[in-house]
Amino acid sequence: MNNYKQLVTTYKTVQYKSLSSVTFVGLILALIMVVTYQMIPAVVLVVVSFGTAYFKRYLYVEYEYEFNKEEISIHKIIGRVKRKKCINFNVKDIEILAAQNSKSLKAINNLPKKKMKLYPSTSRELIYSAILKYNEERIQVRFVPDNKFIDLCYKHNPNCVKKN
Structure with a gap:
């Protein structure tokens, strides 16, 4: 199997939920202000609501990681x-692929700045962490x-992939 996709998802954080609430409350207040003929504050609230949205x-x-024929x-x-x-890079361009806190990665003296x-x-x-030429x-x-993604990398470049 040379084709593999992995989706790394996230969840809705407190900041995300807070901005959702600000958007909703701002639009409700803007609607109330339009009904009471307060147009300038209503326009400001609509702009702020769309900005937060x-x-x-x-x-x-x-993030989506895709492995397709090296x-x-x-x-x-x-x-x-x-x-x-x-x-986008070739698996052969990897110098080392190891866990962030592994001994093999810490042993490298000249880690890239970028x-x-x-x-x-x-x-x-x-x-x-993957150190590579790009x-x-x-x-x-x-x-x-x-693990499946790491196994595919190991299959195509076993000398550089350090499994835990």
Whole structure:
């Protein structure tokens, strides 16, 4: 099996729920103000409500890891609607893939300065780091693959994947 997709989901945080409440209350108050002919405050509340509705989607971010014939693609899904490609690389470009706190990763003296965090901030899974060559520079990619994803990487590049 050379094709595999993994979706790393998140949950609605307190901040997300708070912004949802602000949006709802703001629209209700704006409606009341329109009925009482207070147009300027109603317009301000509508603008604030739509602003919070727009920005709250950035608090709900998921990631999708795709393994397709030695190619790894990582996409960021914002608010379950907008999909953005973060990185695409070959599994052969990986120098080392290990758990974030592993001895083999700590043994590397010259870790890259450029780091990419490609997992939700609410994730409680084991974080892995991949050090790889990307666009003529070394970078460190942090993500939370499952065991099946790690096994596929190990199958295609066994020397660089350090399993726990």
